[in-house]
Amino acid sequence: MDIQWMIQNAVQDKIVEQITAKTGLQWDVARKAISAAMPMIMGWLSKKANTDDWKNMINSAVDATSLEDIDESEGTSVLSNILWDDSTKVTQAVADQAWVTEQEANSITGMLTSWVLGKLSAEKQAGADVTADLEKDSAVQWLLTNFLDEDGDGDIKDDLMKKGMNMLKNKFFG
Numbered sequence: 001m002d003i004q005w006m007i008q009n010a011v012q013d014k015i016v017e018q019i020t021a022k023t024g025l026q027w028d029v030a031r032k033a034i035s036a037a038m039p040m041i042m043g044w045l046s047k048k049a050n051t052d053d054w055k056n057m058i059n060s061a062v063d064a065t066s067l068e069d070i071d072e073s074e075g076t077s078v079l080s081n082i083l084w085d086d087s088t089k090v091t092q093a094v095a096d097q098a099w100v101t102e103q104e105a106n107s108i109t110g111m112l113t114s115w116v117l118g119k120l121s122a123e124k125q126a127g128a129d130v131t132a133d134l135e136k137d138s139a140v141q142w143l144l145t146n147f148l149d150e151d152g153d154g155d156i157k158d159d160l161m162k163k164g165m166n167m168l169k170n171k172f173f174g
Contacts, residue, residue, distance in 0.1 A: 015112065018111060019033070019034070029100060030108070032098040033108045036097035037094045037108060037112050038112065040109075046135065055131040062124055062130055063121065065117035065118050065121045070115050073110065075109070075112065075114030076109070076113070090109060091105045092105070
């Protein structure tokens with residue numbers, strides 16, 4: 001079994017539903033775009049969290065965001081500020097990898113950035129120092145764990161097992 005494929009397919013259904021509703025894309029296309037965009041977004045947030053100015057900007061964005069209000073324009077603005085000239089490269093890379101238009105890729109990266117900020121906001125409200133967590137090499141692992149931990153118990157083994165069983169069930173019994 002391809003573990004990378006399983007992780008990419010473990011993205012929480014809520015954000016996929018929101019992206020499909022907003023863009024009109026099919027479920028699997030939205031998942032593919034998310035899989036392309038997530039490492040780029042997390043990589044840039046982790047990289048930028050190493051400087052005080054960026055820490056303050058990220059903390060401000062996190063403080064202003066919640067998971068209940070996925071705001072595409074806010075996410076796009078934050079992502080543009082973080083990436084500067086590279087924002088069009090990211091949008092183009094997502095568009096190329098997921099076979100979506102640049103407009104759809106821009107919408108997806110904006111919504112996904114807002115969602116990531118919402119996840120960070122929830123962690124910060126629970127007492128985490130999100131910029132310190134982002135600085136660590138384990139930032140991507142942290143977010144993937146939060147993606148995979150659907151029942152919120154802090155353990156992803158049961159969630160991975162459930163996903164794996166569902167994939168096998170769908171593969172063999174259709």
